[in-house]
Amino acid sequence: MKRYGNLYLQITDFGNLVLAARQAQKGKRFRENVLQFNYNLESELAKIKYELESKTYQPGRYKTFEICEPKRRLISAAPYRDRVVHHALCNIIVPIFEKTFISDSYANRLGFGTHRALYRFTNFARSNSYILQCDIKKYFPSINHEILKFLLRRKLKCQDTLWLLDTIIDSSNPQESVIDYFPGDDLLSPLQPNKGLPIGNLTSQFFANVYLNSLDHFVKEELLALSNIKREDFNAKMML
Numbered sequence: 001m002k003r004y005g006n007l008y009l010q011i012t013d014f015g016n017l018v019l020a021a022r023q024a025q026k027g028k029r030f031r032e033n034v035l036q037f038n039y040n041l042e043s044e045l046a047k048i049k050y051e052l053e054s055k056t057y058q059p060g061r062y063k064t065f066e067i068c069e070p071k072r073r074l075i076s077a078a079p080y081r082d083r084v085v086h087h088a089l090c091n092i093i094v095p096i097f098e099k100t101f102i103s104d105s106y107a108n109r110l111g112f113g114t115h116r117a118l119y120r121f122t123n124f125a126r127s128n129s130y131i132l133q134c135d136i137k138k139y140f141p142s143i144n145h146e147i148l149k150f151l152l153r154r155k156l157k158c159q160d161t162l163w164l165l166d167t168i169i170d171s172s173n174p175q176e177s178v179i180d181y182f183p184g185d186d187l188l189s190p191l192q193p194n195k196g197l198p199i200g201n202l203t204s205q206f207f208a209n210v211y212l213n214s215l216d217h218f219v220k221e222e223l224l225a226l227s228n229i230k231r232e233d234f235n236a237k238m239m240l
Contacts, residue, residue, distance in 0.1 A: 008160035020087035076198030
């Protein structure tokens, strides 16, 4: 598997930071924190650039609130300057991982919106007799940091970029409690703090796609192929 290096200069490039600031402010231009940041835009971006290059950057504290539509969830809002960093990072690394995602993964992907997903679902529903509808219980609070870091390192070898990724992951604020036991766990394993991602982050949406990418491929390439074989076998028996 090809691993990518020499990415950090692209992330910290001033032009990329300017682009990231424009992306982060979409729909929020007139909020007080955005106006304050934009009032001294060049100096704010220069400060972020220095902190990233000197590795003194540390994410700020999250603001949390609950929503109940369609179900109760804890949302975490990062400080605006951190959201600029998230966009700068994703601008460079997301295209690398996009190549590995299946074409039927639609969450938080450019060009893969709700209408496209609905159109694809309609085609599947018309050509198949059964549909599996399922959800992952408390998905974001359950994401294991060490597994996520391992998956990121399968595609990235730029140590500076990995440092920034680790910094963002490790700064995740406490999420809802999830008590699950797996083979090999001891009594305290489910209580370890190294899991859970804030739902409100752009990076968290991207990490969520990376985390289940292998499952997506397994379902589409192995389970689907197996079901097609069984269907062909069934049709052959019906013709006898």
